[in-house]
Amino acid sequence: MRRDPTVYLSILLRSSGSGAVGIMPAKSFYVLKLKTVPAKYGLSKNIQDLLMALDHYHDGSIDAVELGRLVRLSPNRRASIANTIQKCAGLLKKSPEEITTCVDVIEMCTELLEIADRKPPMDGFPFMRLPVEIRERVLGIMIDNIFRTKSVIPASNKNGSCKCPRFDRDTVFQTAQMKDLACIFGSNLITLEFFRVFFREKTFRFRCTCELHSHLINNDMFLDNVKSIVVHWSGTESAKTFRLLAKMPKLESLGIVISKLTFIHLNERSALMKTYFPLAFKTVRIADALGLDELLEIRGLHQVGVMLAPTSRGGSQSYKMDRANLLELLSSRLTRAKEDEDHDMELA
DSSP states (O other), X not given: OOOOHHHHHHHHHHGGGGTOSSOOOSSSHHHHHHTTHHHHHTOOHHHHHHHHHHHHHHTXXXXXXXXXXXXXXXXXXXXXXXXXXXXXXHHHHHOGGGHHHHHHHHHHHHHHHHHHTSOOOSOOOOGGXXXXXXXXXXXXXXXXXXXXXXXXXXXXXXXXTOOOOOOGGGGGGOOTTOOOTTTTTSSSSSOHHHHHHHHHHSEEEESSHHHHHHHHHHOHHHHHHOOEEEEEOOSTTHHHHHHHHTTOSSOOEEEEEEOGGGGTSBOHHHHHHHHHOGGGGSSOXXXXXXXXXXXXXXXXXXXXXXXXXGGGTTOOHHHHHHHHHHHHHHHHHHTSOTTSOOOSOOOO
16 A cells, blocks of 8 residues: 655654754745645745745755845745735635645745845945956946047036136037046045046046146046046146156057147247247247147157147148147157157257
């Protein structure tokens, strides 16, 4: 005579206290399946999946966070828990002999709800434990998703003494996805590692040397990490700004934009000579522009570019000649190694 499998199961459960190996606990979905409870009670597939996941949680296959996520991310699954509890309560009224099984199912459902309602741990992913190369790659992807272009125009710092104009066509370098850099140029909003990767990956464009000078003196992280800069050569701070560029350890690429504004401010020597020889300065030369001497002291760059400002494009041939000649001059000097001694003849 064959005996009901539940008889053997009850024997195993009673022997669980005697040190038997591999004994399944009484409250488990496996036990319920042996008793054909899912079919007898009409348990839905959602609740069966959750009860099976609860078994995996108890044997260590998944953790509480993952189990709670299974419940929270599906309204149907959470509703199936409440429906199952209600169904078991109805069975208790009709069939009191099912009290043991119904109580087990209700307790398992209650445990599922308790785990689902736990607040997930706030530790988060241990991002800083990843290798530096992987962290930089991840941060680079984040930056590229926010700043879709290679060039970035920083938000202007307030500088009352700067009256340099803003060229409208420069806005083509901004996109709808680009966020204002006023929040990024802060010190407490984003990690230092994000700053380091951000400043090294993008090219930063400035409307004048005054604006660039303001960022350099107010943001040490920018000064120490930026690799590529494009600046319009205009303003009263050209000499100070180019002097700071020579001290930037990571600077590799420099783009100089020239226009009529480049010739407004003269260097100290030319300004003095113009006072005594005004006729000689009717036409200002590029050699007289403020900041040229400091610009020629920069060393160690990999790439140098000279461009005409938008309003100067298609202008006189003299501006095009100045652009070409300045590019040749800067390329021959600024790309030299920083250790090389400068034995060139001083410019007039």
